[in-house]
Amino acid sequence: MPVSEQNQFRLAIEAAPAGMLMVDHAGKIVLVNAQVEKLFGYRRDELIGQPIEMLVPERFRANHPASRGGLANATRARPMGAGRELFGLRADGSEVPVEIGLSPLKTDEGDFILSSIVDVTERRRAAMERERLLGELRSLNAELEQRVRARTSELTSALEEREVLLQEIHHRVKNNLQVISSLINMQRRKLEAGPPRDALQECQLRVQAIALIHEKLYQSKNYARVAFPAYVRSLASSVFHATGVSPRAVQLEVEIDDLALAVDRAIPCGLVLSELISNALKHGFPDGRGGTIKVTLRKLDPGRVSLEVSDDGVGLPPHFDLERTSTLGLQLVRTLAEQLGAKMTVRGVGGASFELEFAVEE
Ligand SMILES: Nc1ncnc2c1ncn2[C@@H]1O[C@H](COP(=O)(O)OP(=O)(O)OP(=O)(O)O)[C@@H](O)[C@H]1O
Ligand SMILES: [Mg+2]
Known part of the structure; x- marks a missing residue:
């Protein structure tokens, strides 16, 4: 049908x-x-x-x-x-x-x-469950954000405390080194002019070179790295002042790429500079001779720099051999160059020039 x-x-x-x-x-x-x-x-x-x-x-x-x-x-x-x-x-x-x-x-x-x-009972129930879970998620998220904010503010204040502490430490180290430098100076003034007196002055300059590093560190906002251009200018003027050479007779030229060095590089570099500038002033321009001392620090390939102190003075003595010098100043330079892992080049004709090339952390 x-x-x-x-x-x-x-x-x-x-x-x-x-x-x-x-x-x-x-x-x-x-x-x-x-x-x-x-x-x-x-x-x-x-x-x-x-x-x-x-x-x-x-x-x-x-x-x-x-x-x-x-x-x-x-x-x-x-x-x-x-x-x-x-x-x-x-x-x-x-x-x-x-x-x-x-x-x-x-x-x-x-x-x-x-x-x-x-x-639609089941569909409604699922939608309500979804709403409930979303609500739970939102409140968990809000709680998490709150915790992150609280922790961030804790860490920020801990960091600020640490920075204040570092600044304080650099300040104190610098002050203590300054005291040591003054003590050496007092001792020096008790001596007659002559080698012992000169030796104490060199010693004082070395202590000052380190004190200056700490001074630059607490003056800057970064307590781990030294801004080098400002440091070199201060260091050179303190060496000029100590050696009593008139800045009119011997000019200083500074050419430093904008570079900040970590403390472990900055201290040996500072000591090397102090030795080389003081040598140029002491030995390069005898008998009121005038001239120029040039300090350059250039960035080479990434992570490498060249530090050079040169002068247009009388030049190095004939038969000068860096490896054989028994005097303290250049021995110190050699040891510090080794510490920096530096390749060192010396020229002694038409003035003297000492160049160190070494690696730095960028
Ligand atoms: N820029 C320079 N111009 C001319 N001669 C230099 C120069 N630098 C170094 N010399 C020579 O090299 C020698 C060694 O230098 P070095 O710094 O080791 O000893 P110093 O300066 O005599 O004594 P110190 O141990 O106090 O530094 C000097 O005595 C000097 O003859
Ligand atoms: Mg010397």
Whole structure:
């Protein structure tokens, strides 16, 4: 027997995965499927012929389209209550969250509304769970940010304390070295002019070269590195002053690339400079001879520098051999050059020149 069109329609409605419910123009239920029975807890015969309001919770009834003549006006398929949460009323009086799609049907027997009803309990629960987890995540995040802020401020103040302490230490070291330098100076002044007196002056200059490093360190904002251009100028002027050579007779030229050296490099460099500048002043320009002393510190390849002290004085004595000098000054320069891992080049004609090339940390 061929299945009639009406039967096909009923079979399709029955097999639909959603609850399917049809009402007539007066809002009376004329057709339901098994899903509707399951969703609302009524038997089919309890629903057919009843007003649709029986499935609508009390508080929504006044707004229900069936009560506003909305059903008759419906002309095209649309979701119901767009944006609002909808609930169905079950036989046991409980409510179930639902989503409803409405399709108007115009037939020879009159106008109907076919609605598909989906139970969204699980979807709502999942959405609420998601909201809850998101909220939890937000509060955890806020807590974490708060902890990071607190720790950052702790670390910042610890760092400030450390910097104040470092500055204080460099200041004290410099002051103590200054005291030692003054003690040597007092001793020196007790001696007659001559080699012992000169030796004490050299000694004083060496102590001052180190004191100056610490002075530059606490004056700068970086307590680990010495800004070299300023250091070299101060050092040269202190050596000039100590040797009593008039800056008018012997000029100083300083050419220092902008470079900051770590303390462990800065101290040997400072001592080398002190020795070489004092040598140039002491030996290069005898008998009131004038000239120029040039100090250069140039950056070479990344991580390497060249430090040079040259003068246009009388030059090194004939047969001068750096390796064989037994005098303290150049011995000290040799030891310090070794400490710096420096390659040393000496020229002694047309003035004297000492160049050290070594590695530095950038
Ligand atoms: N720039 C220079 N110009 C001329 N001669 C120099 C120069 N530098 C060094 N000399 C020579 O090299 C010698 C060794 O120098 P060195 O610094 O070792 O000893 P010093 O200066 O005589 O004594 P000190 O141990 O007090 O430094 C000097 O005595 C001097 O003859
Ligand atoms: Mg010397």
